[in-house]
Amino acid sequence: MKLSLIVPIYNEExxxxxxxxRILEMDFGMEREIILIDDASTDATATVMKELDRLEEIRALFQPRNMGKGAALRRGFAECSGDLVLVQDADLEYDPSDIVKLLQPILNDDADVVYGSRFSKMNPQVLAYYHYLGNKFLTHVSNLCTNLNMTDMETCYKLFKADIIKNMKLEANRFGFEPEVTAKLAKTKSRIYELPIKYYGRTYREGKKIGWRDGFAALWYIIKFNLFTSFHNSFESDLPNKYRPGNLDH
Known part of the structure; x- marks a missing residue:
């Protein structure tokens, strides 16, 4: 098997x-590729990426203009060649040592998608309360719409079987990717796992980019992609039948 790590990047020099x-030091027990997508950074990120692109496992891609995290991920999903696909942020909030654990439910054929939850007793860091509260609120509203019992819909660490994510019709350009992908997964028969992960949240002074406007946008995306987007408008026609709900024309 092969693991594709998709890394959207903006000003992370x-x-x-x-x-x-840290990722290269990990042994995932399979072939891997790391796809870096620069979202028109204004610092020296592009220079760092060009150096990394010399390594065999790494491909550097550059967006023509700043288009948002969701747009960068769409390009990464289209370009990757792995059997499994993981979203990896370019900052240091997430620990790549958790990836080995996230892989296990899929390798054991118990899951098709695995989310890493930041909100568990495994995470010792005291987080900013308002940020924590906002994440919990959005997850709760998402759960009401999807009927999924998640604890962290907004997490970065999302691991997919490639035939699911590569056949998903994604639209959101910024941080709306999180509620969009969750809503569309809920329309399938995908087996979804959620496992605790470590989390080292950074402040806005340290470079955190998501803000309160993205929170309001997330609410709209939750409503839009759960209530106003059909299964047929969520996936390409060649999504394998094993993921499709019943009583649909294939």
Whole structure:
């Protein structure tokens, strides 16, 4: 099997080299590729990426203009060649050592998708309360719409079987990717797992980019993609039948 790690990047010159080095030090027990997508950074991120692109496992892609995390991920999903696909942020909030654990439910054929939850007793860091409350609120509203019992819909660490995510019709360009992909997964028969992960949240001073406007946008995306988007408008026609709900024309 092959694992594709998709890394959307915007102004992460300070952390990109470190997070990629940590990933390269990991043994996932399978072939891997790391696809870096620069979202028209204004710092020296592109220079760092060009250096990393010399490594055999890494491909560097560059967006023509700043288009948002969701748009960068769409390009990464289209370009990747792995059997499994993982979203990896370019900062240091997530620990790549957790990836080995996230892989296990899929390798054991118990899951098709695995989310890493930041909100567990495994995470010792005291987080900013308002940020925590906002995430819990959005997850709760998402759960009401999807009927999924998740604890962290907004997490970065999402691992998919490639035939699911590559056949999903994604629209959101910024941070709306999280509620969109969750809503569309809920329309399938995908087996979804959620496992606790470590989390080292950074402040806005340290480079955190998501803001309150993205929170309001997430509410709209939850409503839009759950209530106003059909299964047929969520997936390409060649999504394998095993993921499709019953009573649909294939």
């Amino acid at each position: 300070q952390t990109l080299q470190t997070i990629i080095q």
